[in-house]
Amino acid sequence: MKKILFSLILMLTTVQLFAQDNGVEMADKLRSDGKIYVVVACIVIILLGLLAYLFSIDKRLKKIEKENLPKN
Amino acid sequence: MNKTWWKILGSVLVIYTAIAGLLLGVPRLPILNESIRNLYFHVPMWFAMIVLFSISVFYSIKSLSSKSEIDDMKAVESVNAGIIFGLLGLVTGAIWAKYTWGQFWSFDPKQNFAAISVLLYFAYLILRNAIDEEQKRAKISAIYNIFAFPMMVVLLFVLPRLKDSLHPGNGGNPGFNSYDLDSRMRMVFYPACLGWILIGYWVYTIRFRLRSIENKQQHN
Numbered sequence: 517m518k519k520i521l522f523s524l525i526l527m528l529t530t531v532q533l534f535a536q537d538n539g540v541e542m543a544d545k546l547r548s549d550g551k552i553y554v555v556v557a558c559i560v561i562i563l564l565g566l567l568a569y570l571f572s573i574d575k576r577l578k579k580i581e582k583e584n585l586p587k588n
Numbered sequence: 589m590n591k592t593w594w595k596i597l598g599s600v601l602v603i604y605t606a607i608a609g610l611l612l613g614v615p616r617l618p619i620l621n622e623s624i625r626n627l628y629f630h631v632p633m634w635f636a637m638i639v640l641f642s643i644s645v646f647y648s649i650k651s652l653s654s655k656s657e658i659d660d661m662k663a664v665e666s667v668n669a670g671i672i673f674g675l676l677g678l679v680t681g682a683i684w685a686k687y688t689w690g691q692f693w694s695f696d697p698k699q700n701f702a703a704i705s706v707l708l709y710f711a712y713l714i715l716r717n718a719i720d721e722e723q724k725r726a727k728i729s730a731i732y733n734i735f736a737f738p739m740m741v742v743l744l745f746v747l748p749r750l751k752d753s754l755h756p757g758n759g760g761n762p763g764f765n766s767y768d769l770d771s772r773m774r775m776v777f778y779p780a781c782l783g784w785i786l787i788g789y790w791v792y793t794i795r796f797r798l799r800s801i802e803n804k805q806q807h808n
Contacts, residue, residue: 540616552610559606567599570790574595577797584801 595790601783605629608776615770619688626684627773628780633677634702634744635781636788640670641709643792645737648730660726661799663733664716667709669792673784674706689754698755701743708736708743 543552609628617624644666651659681699682692693699715732719725748755 540618541621542614542616543622556607556610559610560603563603563606567602567787570787570794571595571599573794574790577794580801581797584804 594786598783598786598790601779602787605632605776605780605783609780612776613772615773623684623687624773626680628776630677630680630684631777632781632784633673633680636784637670637673637677638740638744639785640666640673640788640792641737641740643789644670645733648733651726652730655723655726657722657726657803658800660730661803662796663730664713665795665799666792667712667733669788669795671706671709671713672791673788674702674709678702678706685754694754696755697751697753698748701747705740705743708739712736 605628609625614624644663647659647663686692716729
């Protein structure tokens with residue numbers, strides 16, 4: 517268990533190696549300012565709304581199916 | 589597939605990709621910059637489209653031997669659902685192209701052939717509407733669909749590779765391998781594809797169920 521935990525910690529420390537800056541422009545500032553979360557929140561709300569809508573259509577359809585196609 | 593678990597799975601995966609796709613790390617590459625994240629949203633559209641068109645061709649072949657109206661309806665509705673994803677793929681591709689290649693539509697082979705393959709399926713729907721007799725319509729459109737499917741595969745995956753295209757994976761382009769090999773991107777990309785395929789399949793089942801009720805009411 518200790519060995520696994522130790523190797524996991526070692527692996528996690530390598531994660532920051534990926535984040536090295538090689539001079540290519542990315543939205544780092546946006547992220548550090550925290551504004552990107554606003555966009556993520558908006559997209560998630562839109563997706564949740566659309567998916568909930570899809571579920572409600574599905575529910576209504578099920579009801580109509582019960583009335584129209586009794587054997588299924 | 590009447591259960592709800594896969595619908596919830598698809599929803600969760602799509603929402604996961606919206607969060608992880610925007611917040612997790614991606615490789616730093618010139619020109620692409622943050623737009624590399626489009627891989628999680630643009631490419632799954634095409635995967636969903638291809639899966640829906642595969643379902644359609646499967647039921648087209650089935651309807652030729654079974655002569656069943658239900659198989660024919662399944663074939664149409666999966667094309668109807670697939671076309672939505674194809675159009676979304678074209679539009680998102682054009683926007684991405686504007687900021688990486690310079691133009692919305694640069695008449696790149698991949699763009700042109702993708703547009704033609706969507707048009708092929710528009711032709712399928714128009715062909716169906718042109719025939720009034722049901723048996724004949726089912727048979728002719730099923731045969732058309734069987735020819736359209738390999739055409740679509742060739743247009744999307746073979747012809748662009750023979751020409752110089754800016755799109756990754758084609759012509760003199762090294763492809764998305766360098767990004768795909770990035771394990772961080774794989775963790776979002778694969779769930780994104782599966783999630784959108786499930787959502788696409790869900791839309792198709794809703795369309796098919798509506799059509800079968802409409803059909804039943806017409807016959808009554």
